[in-house]
Amino acid sequence: MRNDMNDLAKNIRKVALGLLSLLVILLFYLTYIQVVQSDFLIAHSLNRRTLEAFRMIPRGMILDKSGEKLAYSKKVGDSFKREYPYGSIAAQVVGYDSITYGRSGIESTFNRDLTGNNTSIAHLGAVSHLLTNRSGNNVVLTLDAAVQETAYKALGNHKGAIVAINPSTGAILAMVSKPSFDPNEIDQQWKRISTDKNSPLLNRVTQGLYPPGSTLKVMIAEAARREKVIDLKEKIYCEAALKIPPDYVLQESHLEAYGNINLEEALAVSSNVFFGTLSLKLGYKKMENTFDRFGFKRSVGQELQEVASHLPDFSSLGDGDLAQTGIGQGSLLVTPLRMAMLASSFANEGKIMRPYLVDKITDLDGSLIKTFAPAEWLTPTTPQLAGEINKMMVRVVRDGTGTAASLPGVLVAGKTGTAENAQGDSHAWFIGFAPADNPQIAIAVIVENSGFGGSIAAPMARQVFKAALQ
Incomplete structure (x- = not known):
């Protein structure tokens, strides 16, 4: 009998110890969720508890730099519904807010500011809903709604992207991607939008990867001058094609032979032979x-959610592939944002500012809560070399391939590109800035499967320049 009692006591202790262990594990897990994972779970776009709780509170407005409403909350019954006055024009930037499908864009990345739930008590979960503001804060963007609308209309029915930056600050003035979608219809049209083969939800400015084509030649020109493989007066004889041993041939567009030309002339006519030769002189x-x-190997930060550039393995490139890379072809793929940043380096005396989209956070009454200051990102080149490329880019627009981007009374700098595309027709590119002697805007335009940059992309850039400089 005593042995049976001892066995029972041992079993009870084992069960008690097991239950206690499970309780400790549960408490540890709850603490982990409440403390470590709280920020992630609260901010998650599919957190339905947060979505439902804050549906009863008016989210803050999303405004452009001048106070133009890009998103605001409208009371419907006992809750609030998001309204987007600019619809598809700013859809990928502003994003959408849906109970069913979550959030995207600024609506997602600045959700806690827009709900007013960005305080130190946010990790308390449901309890925090009782203690937070009864209205959200406003998010003021660097975007210029008028320039954004102009860029959207300039793209017309083409697929592509336009991004415009203030080169001296990094502030993004316009960010357009087409095809687009209407965030006002996200719940009703989700199936059609999310399954569209043209990917309207994709922000092509930061998530589209393309061969840059001849727009990259401005960077190769800078490298050739920096590494002293050519001076400003030296000429290279350019035939219609460059034979690269053992069996590769790099051809000029339209098989045109330019004869003896210098660096500035080569950039103006966009000579493949000239820049292929420079690439071979530079070496991998x-x-x-x-x-x-x-x-191109570095991230600009999480706010813009830019995908990484695809660069070739330079050490394994043959001479033919190296020459192709030097004219923006081969396996090289970049985002339009990167090309606007490249243009801005020659507009801003060799400095690249970190691109940013949010200027400040204010409360319901407009009082300042937080500001986002411009910050220098890189200084890839010298003021002297930046000035040289600046002048060459002015000539491209004055009497080279980019004349369609010119504006009366304004000195415009630019570079066109026609990027061959293995999946279809060539992409049309233009990068540049204006005024060239006091740059206020740097731009990148990519028009998918549409032909020549000088005839397709450059006129679009001209429209955006005009709107920004008015």
């Missing part, structure tokens, strides 16, 4: 270093 190591100097 200096080419790789150039991409690194201009930040």
Whole structure:
């Protein structure tokens, strides 16, 4: 009998110890969720408890730089519904807010500011809903709604993207991606939008990867001058094609032979033979270093959610592939944002400012809560070399391939590109800035499968320049 009692006591102790262990594990897990994971779970776009709780509170407005409403909350019954006055024009930037499908864009990345739930008590979960503001804060963007609308209309029915930056601050003035969608209809049209083969939800400015084509030649020109492989007066004889041993041939567009030309002339006519030759003179190591100097291997931060550039393995490139890379072809893929940043380096005396989209956070009455200051990101080149490329880009627009981007009375700098595309027709590119002698705007335009940059992308850039400089 005594043995049976001892066995029972042992079993009770084992069960008690097991239950206590499970309780400790449960408490540890709850603490982990409440403390470590709280910020992630609260901010998650599919957190339905947070979505439902804050549906009863008016989210703050999303405004452009001048106070133009891009998103606001409208009372419907006992809750609030999001309204987007600019619809598809700013859809990928502003994003959407849906109980069913979550959030995207600024609505997602600045959700806690927009709900007013950005305080130190946010991790308390449901309890925090009783203690937070009864209205959200406003998010003021660097975007200029008028420039944004102009860029959207300039793209017309084409697929592509336009991004415009203030080169001296990094403030994004316009960020357009097409095809787009109407965030006012996100719940009703989700199936059609989310399954569209043209990917309207994709922000092509930061998430689209393209070969940059001849727009990259401005960077190769800078590298050639920096590494002293050519001076400003030296000429290279350019035939219609460049034969690269053992069996590769790099051809000029339209098989045009330019004869003896210097660097500035070569950029103006966009000679493949000239820049292919410069790339071979530079070699794979200096080419790789150039991409690194201009930040193509580095992230600009999480706010813009930009995908990484796809760079070739330079050490394994043959001469033919190296020459292709030097004219923006081969396996090289970049975002339009990166090309606008490249243009801005020659507009801003060799400095690249970190691109940013949010200017400040204010409360319901407009009182300042937080500001976002401009910050220098990289200095890839010198003021002297930046000035040289600036002048060459002015000539491209004055009497080269980019004349369609010119504006009366304004000195415009630019570079066109026609990027061959293995999946279809060539992409049309234009990068540049204006006024060239006092730059206020740097731009990148990519028009998918549409042909020549000088005839397609440059006129679009001209419209955006005009709107920004009015």
